[in-house]
Amino acid sequence: MSGQLIERIVARVLESPLDDHVPMSFSQLSVRRTFLVEVHAGGEVGIGESWINYPNWAATERLATLLEGVAPIALGRDALDPGTLLDTLVAALGGVGRQWGAHGPIWQAISSIDIALWDLRGRLSGTSTAQTLGPVRDSIPAYASGVGPTKVHELTERALELGLTAVKTKIGFGRETDRATIAAVREAAPNIRIFADANQAWTLDEAIDNATWLQEEGVEWLEEPVSGDDPQDLAALHKVTGMPLAGGENVYGLENLVRLVTTGGLVQAQPDVAKSGGLTVLRRLAEQLGGTGCVLSPHWYSGAIGLRASITLATTVAHAGWIELDVRANPLRDDLVTGGFPLHEGNVLAPTAAGLVGDLDADAVNRFQVHSDERRFS
Known part of the structure; x- marks a missing residue:
């Protein structure tokens, strides 16, 4: 497989209310949220996820970190080389996380891109990532x-x-x-x-x-x-x-x-x-x-x-x-x-669907989605 350049990155925030709050020793989970990341390259779309359980405003922060911090570096890079891109992102943003005192949000945003690229590799090869x-x-x-x-x-x-x-x-x-x-x-x-x-x-x-x-x-x-x-x-x-x-x-x-x-x-x-x-x-x-x-x-x-x-x-x-x-x-x-x-x-x-994820239920995504945004390579 020849290299494919990352053309577009899309972020989606999904929410589902909880009937009962889930207690933790440090807080409680009041709403189920997930942060989906799409990486578009070579006519395919890889899907990743970033952890945003806490705090309640994590989705707002993650949108900014991913789209303003990670995406400008990732766009135009080789989508078929997750390891090199991860190392590039860590080298570019690790110091920012250190000065910010927020290593977690940086790593969580980078992780979503990495997951999406491994999903994309499987999809482009026509097999499961496993x-x-x-x-x-x-x-x-x-x-x-x-x-x-x-x-x-x-x-x-x-x-x-x-x-x-x-x-x-x-x-x-x-x-x-x-x-x-x-x-x-x-x-x-x-x-x-x-x-x-x-x-x-x-x-x-x-x-x-x-x-x-x-x-x-x-x-x-x-x-x-x-x-x-x-x-x-x-x-x-x-x-x-x-x-x-x-x-x-x-x-x-x-x-x-x-x-x-x-x-x-x-x-x-x-x-x-x-x-x-x-x-x-x-x-x-x-x-x-x-x-x-x-x-x-x-x-x-x-x-x-x-x-x-x-x-x-x-x-x-x-x-x-x-x-x-x-x-x-x-x-x-x-x-x-x-x-x-x-x-x-x-x-x-073990999953057998194409890539990591297989097909997403588009109706379910639309039903739970509360926000989306994107960046494109130009």
């Missing part, structure tokens, strides 16, 4: 995410209906609430495996204290237990308690991710494909996991495109563990893509 990358497995085990502190019985039962063998509980809401969440999961599904996510709710001392009782309750690993996610704190927590740890969704760039996965006690690396550097950075990370005792289990808690990209990633790298599957209602995941996310015996099957 096939172009080289499949390692045809499915990956999924765990139920988003369980607690509300609707614990209902969501655990939903996990069982889907054939899932593990749930990840949301904790960090105080000892009484957290214990009630774990107990409710055990009541609804006595034999299910339990993981826990504190979303950086605790100090190191608090994390040590909580890890002790969580281990007693059979929690297998603890995600983002310490505020700031400092590798030294994580290593100290594991040294004192022996609790296996997980994290990475708020870590940006390969160097920082490698530092995290070589931290003592970290067993689940959870970078986010729409935050941490797209497929390009996460595949580079996967190449360095051998001998670390850590597997790649991508974080995902948003829309359809990023979930498809995460599944493709996990089925095309050697050291993979789990896929995160949010079991709360999310039409921006369930209604946008043809074919959905088929499961077999608790495993999510």
Whole structure:
């Protein structure tokens, strides 16, 4: 395939109201939003996604960062060389993020372009991106995410209906609430495996204290237990308690991710494909996991495109563990893509549609879209 120049970049913001707010230890999710990015080149369109769950004004910021910061650099570049473009964008905008004190928004915007380019490569070659990358497995085990502190019985039962063998509980809401969440999961599904996510709710001392009782309750690993996610704190927590740890969704760039996965006690690396550097950075990370005792289990808690990209990633790298599957209602995941996310015996099957995404439901996109804008190469 010869090079194709990026001709046009389109950004779309989609929204869907929530009947019930989703509590987190640091905030709550009041509206489902997704940020779609189209990259046009060679007569085809690749589709990516940028993470905009928080804050409520993230979509406004992302439009500016993508269209005013990223697009002028990306337009006119080779669409078939995602790695070179990502490195170019990071070199051009990394200093801006440092001075701004906002590495996250820069990386999240760049990640959406990277995802779109990998989708585009598959589409232009007439096959799934998994096939172009080289499949390692045809499915990956999924765990139920988003369980607690509300609707614990209902969501655990939903996990069982889907054939899932593990749930990840949301904790960090105080000892009484957290214990009630774990107990409710055990009541609804006595034999299910339990993981826990504190979303950086605790100090190191608090994390040590909580890890002790969580281990007693059979929690297998603890995600983002310490505020700031400092590798030294994580290593100290594991040294004192022996609790296996997980994290990475708020870590940006390969160097920082490698530092995290070589931290003592970290067993689940959870970078986010729409935050941490797209497929390009996460595949580079996967190449360095051998001998670390850590597997790649991508974080995902948003829309359809990023979930498809995460599944493709996990089925095309050697050291993979789990896929995160949010079991709360999310039409921006369930209604946008043809074919959905088929499961077999608790495993999510590798996507087979063209590119990463396949066909989007145009009616659903129009129904949920609240804003669109674009830039063209001239």
